[in-house]
Amino acid sequence: MEAIKSFNEKIDGLKPSSIISKSAAKIRKRALKKNRTKLRFIIWSCIAAALFVFVIIAPAFAPYDPYAIDLKNTLSAPSDIHVMGTDYVGRDILSRILCGGYRSVYAAVAVVAITATIGTIIGTLCGYIGGAFDVIVMRITDAFQAFPSLIFTIAVAAMLGGGMLNAIVAMCAISWTSYARMARSSVMSVKERTYVKAALITGSSKASVLFKTILPNSLGSIIVMASMHVSNEILAFAGLSFLGLGTAKPFPEWGTMLNDGQQTLQTAPWTVIFPGLAIFAVVIIMGMFGDSVNELLNPDKDDN
């Protein structure tokens, strides 16, 4: 995988010979680019961090109770009273968006965190232990990967019943595989490196080599993948919600709001537009963040 390749190149790049072979101009250019990349990363991680904080404190800014139904004012258009209009039972859409954000965002983050952790553990063990264990676990991974992922997720979510927690479990059930593969191949390549072999020869315990040397080295690519996955998972969660498998009513959540709104797309477009914009904004922020992480850790690749 490119990520690993470039990672190796980075290590190789530390060898004096490779530096000498490069022209001074190139180094300058590279340094400049690196600075820009760093700056981008810092900006986007600040924005992402701000987003994470904002979705938590946002409910405090909600002008109305997000659960307060007003049957006399259903589907009313945006106005001074309701800035983003009201939904099918007269709830204030702005308040629901503000109060629902953390569900959408943290559900995706939770999925990524869980799958990245589980996948990394499985993959690392496979790569490290090798042998029959590796073969069996990797075939299981192959099998999971062969499933149509959406159908698999729906089936698991349907099996467990609706609700946010179940939706998260369902999404985790299928998406851990890519991390497992990534971690495995990463560990495999690092394992062969001289410094790891050297560590083993000098008598460090296998476990300490694994945790102190191998794992930190493969983490880079995992982090890139994870940061790039967050926006995917937000979209995936929206898809599940669209099928009615997301958050249980009446909790506000963006995907569910979109799902509710599609019935009134024509007559009350604000029920779709605002939650849609919210998802869109978050996906863009997380997407840019992921890209910047990727660029930082994979300087040779533009983006993917």
Place this chain on the structure above:
Amino acid sequence: MKKYIIKRLLWLIPIMFIVSLIAFFLMYLSPGDPAAIYLSQGGDAPDAEALAALREQLGLNDPVWVQYGRWVGNIFRGDLGTSIFTGNPVAQEIANYFPNTLKLTALSMALTLAVSIPLGILCAVFENKWIDVVLRVLSFINGSMPGFFIAMLLILILGVRLRWLPTISSGSALGIWMPTFTLAIALSASYVRQIRNAIIEELGQDYIRMERAKGIKEWAVLFKGALKCALPRILTLAGLNFGALLGGTSIIEIVCTYQGLGRLAVNSITNRDYPLMQGYVLVMAFIYVIVNLVVDILHAYVDPRVKQQYMKSAVRKKVRLTDGSNKVVQ
């Protein structure tokens, strides 16, 4: 090469075994008694006697391993079971719907490539110029929208406002185009970027510099050199995506009311039509594995440059390439 193919084929056996286990137990553990569901179709509560009889007939009273064994045994005889809801053989149901999804997938993929390759080239040629930036921003925006949202907008614009295409795809000659456009738009977001990067990468290679140095015209360098070398990579990506896309069009099919396998599968989950669901998952997983195998082999043939390296890392590469396709289906 032959050895490689045989090895890959042999690996299919354990993979499919595990796939079948997961498929079977996923459905087996799902709540709801299929016999009761079947009997209450008419709206009446099933009476105990009929229920017991049907459970017996469907073999639902047997131990789980017997049920699994029977299911697998039947599969080897080409019998995927009988759909609880339609009473038709599952194989026949899937065969009925599969051509539609295949058509949709192939058409979307073709359209995607037809749009993304020129745009990707454009971006690459004008790297970091305004046209590149605009197209990249557009594709980024596009990629940040859920697929169903794009479908809803297209239905509103192309169907309701312009009246160019039917809003309900099912049972309509032009019906395939609405979901095709949706998928193509959603897919091309990442394709434009990937193609752009692939070509930029090629343009930076030594052989291109050589050609330029030789004074070969820029367009020839681009098309005969860079594109020719980047194309196998692009087609590999498309091929691998193809396998994933076949099983990933559900939501679009639903929104556009297109009669495809994905919609059938979602319905079968809703209806708790276990045999159909299991059959679908099994068949799609099989197709996915085969498509990947074929693409891997073809890729190795087409691009001897990567043959050596690719044979080793084929499996790994797949992960990343297919990851992008997840986005499409939402």
Place this chain on the structure above:
Amino acid sequence: MKKTKFMKFAGIAASAVMACGFLAGCGATSGTDSGTTTAGSSETTTAAATSASSTSASGTSTGSGNPNAELYYTQSGHTQGTFTTDPAVAYQGANTFNLGITETLFNLDLETREVKPSLATEYKQVDDTTWEITIRDGVKFSNGKELTAEACKKALEYTFGANSALAIANVSSFEANGQTLTIKTDGISAILPRILTSSDCIIFDTEASSDYSKGLIGTGPYILQNMDAEGNCDMVRNDDYWQGTPGVAAIHAKTGIETAQIASALQSGEIDWGGVADSDLQLFENNPDYTVETRNASRVYYLYINPNYTFTEDNAVREALQHAFDREAILEGVYQGHGSVTDSIFVPDSKFRAEQTKDTSYNVDEAKKILSDAGYTDSNGDGIVEKDGQAVKLNITTYKANNFPNLCEALQNMLKEIGIDSEIVVSEQIMDELGKGEFNIATYGYNTETYGDCLNYLEPVYGEGGNSNFNKFNVPEVNDLLAKLKEETDESKRAEYAKEIQKYIYDANDHIYLMHVINSTVFRKGINNVTFGLGGMDMSQLWKITKD
């Protein structure tokens, strides 16, 4: 047709979409489909129906319209996971009936709710358990075969033998002799002619094919040419139709379409008519390109209150609930005013209607008072009342049809007003779910006058062991009255029994009636000669419809 749909959709996954598709079917069920089977009553036991309506051919011209026009519409009443034309599956006879492929022996006049002739010209009750039906002369199946009593017998024997919805008729045997069909029943089957108007009792040529699920040969104005697995059907005109020349050259019907999509399909010009979601109606009202037809339906949305489960075991809680719900606000907010509020079962002009006997007015203070008198107080100040240290939390079970999930959110909010907490459970298999009895409140929709009679509602919902008696309502007097209702042929006495039954129902606090439905159908301009009745569009008059 009522309940089937419920289960169907509920489709979790398909939920949003598929489910809604059904809804569409459903919503429309109450429209077109219940139209065909619903409605009044009041024929006498003997030969009431004679050929009043347009008798055979005689070239009844269908008026204006382009004879080469083709009609497009969405098939409704399709309540199954998959589309079948097999009338042995409950409520699916409507599929071919609504497409003009098959017909029934009798039709229900949707205005008067009387039985009127169709393929049969008259019926006679010979004795308590024997009915004699005269089949019309000169009618042919679309394959040219003559319609005889024998052919009817075979079709009905097949259907009655398997279709669970027809068990209510208690038919024991059919005999055919020339054009006379004799039906014998086990015990008295008072409303048999009404049941024969049901689209479950369609007449088709049983010998034309062996697989009835993929199309039927009927006597109707249109002939099925082509049908795919999902029920998209293409029909062409039956030029030998016995009532005259059908209005258009071909009909194309789509099936299982989501309500929201019906609106877009109408706007894009793909279909000529359809039942749209309440919230979409404004797109078509006051729009010169469309006409909106609205009709009261005898369909009621109501709540089951379960006296056998947790907090609602306490009569005080059930009594408080009677005052907890603001029907007007629900009607306006959730259904955009498309309906009429009610606290009784039957529609106001129904002869079966008995007024609610209790005070069920919306009254938050009254509800709160009832609760506090019974010892439910908010001791910890969280807005939720407790008794014996336990906070009251009710389970509201619903399904994805009729806008019920939204209704439940409104109910939940109103419960909060009186200090009751609640959770909403949206079930995909609603009948299974409710059958378990683990709910406090359940929403439901039911056609109260299927076949133009009350029995098909009262028996399953309030009779002991009835298949929709989810809260185990069991009053011996009601059971006795239902038994009488089954046998009574005198219409006015039937109404008496029905009213008496309602008194017992109202005395208990086990049901809350919210509203009667108004069905709306949107037509594109240029569709003419559509017949409407109380339930909605009269699909038995499909053959008259023309298109410019």
